[in-house]
Amino acid sequence: MCGIFAYLNYNVPRERRFILELLFNGLRRLEYRGYDSSGISIDSDDGPVETSSTRGSRPSSSSPLSFSDRKGRSNRSFDPSIKADSTDLNLEASFSVHAGIAHTRWATHGVPSPRNSHPQSSGAGNEFLVVHNGIITNYEVLKETLIRHGFNFESDTDTEVIPKLAKFVFDKAKAEEGEQTVTFSQVVIEVMRHLEGAYALIFKSPHYPNELVACKRGSPLLLGVKELTKDTNSGMSFHDLKFPTMNGQPKELFFSSDANALVEHTKRVLVIEDDEVVHLKDGSISILKFDYDKAKNCGDLPRLSSVQRALSDLEMEVEQIKKGNYEHFMQKEIHEQPESLRTTMRGRLICGDSSKAKSVLLGGLKDHLRTIRRSRRIVFIGCGTSYNAALAARPFLEELSGVPVTMELASDLLDRQGPIYREDTAVFVSQSGETADTLLALQYATENGALCVGITNTVGSAIARSTHCGVHINAGCEIGVASTKAYTSQIVVMAMMALAIGDDTTSSQARREGVIDGLFDLPNKVREALRLDNEMKDLAKLLMDEQSLLMFGRGYNYATALEGALKVKEVALMHSEGILAGEMKHGPLALVDETLPIIVIATHDTCFSKQQSVIQQLHARKGRLIVMCSKGAAQLVCPSGSCRVIEVPQVEDCLQPVINIVPLQLLAYHLTVLRGYNVDQPRNLAKSVTTQ
Structure with a gap:
């Protein structure tokens, strides 16, 4: 959702222009998360300066910097430019120490406008400035209290209460303690004590020049560290660290809600955990642990001691956040799927020989397989695309494990407070590992004693840290909002999970080995499916002016119909609906006529003959049919030649959803481009939905 970014240089001289460009570039790396306005705060010669921009609007006349947006046909991308003639700031001024914060906003409270953009301020003088990802x-209640104490509110945001609360806390502490100075981190901790909800926050204040304080609960936040040391040969050089330091060495420090904005600067990061407060001051990094329950009952400003945690390495490369030769990230990620699948399976498939059967090794699950096999049921919990991936894998998991498998949308499970038992295995699927409803469902399942398994693409994410065990997808960085390669990798991981759980059953050995053979060859089959790109572009040209599109699937490919329709809906902004073909007669058939385009997924599996019947019934009602079938089966699904046929490679039935979704991803991509919309930043959508 919102993107937050901050930069602090300590004893590393940087010009103001460099600092601004670095902050702007950080925001560019975060815009894919969803963005409708943006803002930054840096120091002028007299103190902090705020500047904001809204898509389609210019900043207020009092802003010392001017942003200009690069216009697209329907959406805009973040492309600010610094104009020296529009500000009285000296862009060549150099700072050996400077702290700046920046933000891209995805509106939740108040329309996109300069006054609602972040940073939000405590008022005149910008005594406290805050950027925020989440919802308070x-x-x-806090706003009403602060108004009674004389504060005036200028925005419609929930965020504005935070800097004003910080000023209230600071003024009160100063009045009570006199000359004794309250620390910046103490102010922030006192603010946290009054906040409810999910948030990641970064604070800046002229009362604490060149300091930054960050904290989080429920929303992702990373600290990037880049430290300089003296080298007798080369003068000054950056080096890797194992721990955040308090040694005052020259360094550059970064806060970001996403690793994409850090990787080009440093790979040494600290994944900040819930209720941690990170204070940057005088080149030192202090980490404080905030005990929420204890602090709620504490009357005084808490004084906490520092804790130490190790830094970790980002498992991504700069090239992953660049488009390369592709026009859009979504296009790039669709075409990266053969390699992302290969990476997902690397080291996990055991070839076997004459004395040993083929098998799967999932290190994150091996110590818990016996418990999973003895579960009363396995519950898959997710949202959106992740839910669809689990739905695609469910039949195979049921087949091999013999354990009942149920599906839950995370938000619905929470709304119902559905039963979760200690005999259950709850599997949480999320690309980002930070999805709010899925995290809340995880907390709910943990409280009810279930074994919790995480399947996520993000090492160090909240789900990866909070589950008992799990599997990392290894699909690589995914920038486009519409998930593509993470979806297919999720299906493959869950297929491997089914193979590992069913590994103790002799009767299914031949079936398991057939699927393992299919997994080995799957990247080649996906590469073959990608050759349909031009064909899907031609189909998109025929459909680009349509208002609606239906997709029918059943069995393994009911999930394909749901996910294909979701992709068209997300990015092409066309009404589309995935329908279980077995329910066709129970309402959907009334929509069929010669104008409404309908895609029927009818590849060879146990439901093939039933799908043939569906095609016949739709054809009898003059349906405008587009049929996806296995190569060589065109005559079987459309003997009269009246349907448009898309032929795809045939693989093992449980892996067919990985193949079948590829043409639909390509269709959604080309529809979006032809309709003139922004593929990577769909209207009203965000990459990682980290709030409710």
Whole structure:
């Protein structure tokens, strides 16, 4: 959702222009998360300066910097430019120490506008400035209290209560303690004590020049560290660290809600955990642990000691956040799927020989397989695309494990407070590992004693840290909002999970080995499916002016119909609906006529003859049919030649959803481009939905 970014240089001289460009570039790396306005705060010669921009709007006249947006046909991309003639700031001024914060906003409270953009301020003088990702659920109560204490509010955001609360805390502490100075981290901890909801926050204040304080609960936040040391041969050089330091060495420090904005600067990061407060001051990095329950009952400003945690390495490369030769990230990621699948399976498939059967090794699950096999049921929990991936894998898992498998949308499970038992295995699927409803469902399942398994693409994410065990997808960085390669990798991981769980059953050995053979060859089959790119572009040209599109699937490919329709809906902004073909007669058939385009997925599996019947019934009602079938089966699904046929490679039935979704991803991509929309930043959508 919102993107937050901050930069602090300590004893590393940087010009103001460099600092601004670095902050702007950080925001560019975060815009894919969803963005409708943006803002930054840096120091002028007299103190902090705020500047904001809204898509389609210019900043207020008082802003010392001017942003200009690069216009697209329907959406805009973040492309600010610094104009020296529009500001009285000296862009060549050099700072050996400077702290700046930046933000891209995905509106939740208040329309996109300069006054609602972040950073949000405590008021005149910008005594406290805050950037925020998340939602403060008790902001109305806090706002009423602060108004009674004389504060005036200028925005419609929930965030504005945070800097004003910080000023209230600071003024009160200063009045009570006199000359004794309250620390910046103490102010922030006192603010946290009053906040409810999910948030990641970065604070800046002229009362604490060249300091930054960050904290989080429920929203992702990383600290990047780049430290300089003296080298007798080369003068000064950056080096890797094992721990955040308090040694005052020259360094550059970065906060970001996403690793994409850090990787070009440093790979040494600290994944900040919930209720941690990170204070950057005088080149030192202090980490404080905030005990929420204890602090709620504490009358005084808490004084906490520092804790130490190790830095970790980002498992991504700069090239992954660049488009390369592709026009859009979504296009790039669709075409990266053969390699992402290969990476997902690397080291996990055991070839076997004459004395040993083929098998699967999932290190993150091996110590828990016996418990999973003895579960009363396996519950898959996710949202959106991740839910669809689990739905695609469910039949195979049921087949091999013999354990009942149920599906839950995370938000619905929470709304119902559905039963979760200690005899259950709950599997949480999320590309980002930070999806709010899925995290809340994880907390709910943990409280009910279930074994919790995580399947995520993000090492160090909240789901990866909070589950008992799990599997990392290894699909690589995914920038486009519409998930593509993570979806297919999720299906493959869950197929491997089914193979590992069913590994103790002799009767299914031949079936398991057939699927393992299919997994080995799957990247080649996906590469073959990608050759349909031009064909899907031609189909998109025929459909680009349509208002609606239906997709029918059943068995393994019901999930394909749902996911294909979701992709068209997400990025092409066309009404599309995935329908279980077995339910066709129970309502959907009334929509069929010669104008409405309908895609029927009818590749060879146990439901093939039933799909043939569906095609016949739709054809009898003059349906405008597009049929996806296995290579060589065109005459079987459309003997009269009246249908448009898309032929795809045939693989093992449980892996067919990986193949079948590829043409639909390509169709969604080309529809979006032809309709003039922004593929990588769909309207009203965000990459990682980290709030409710």
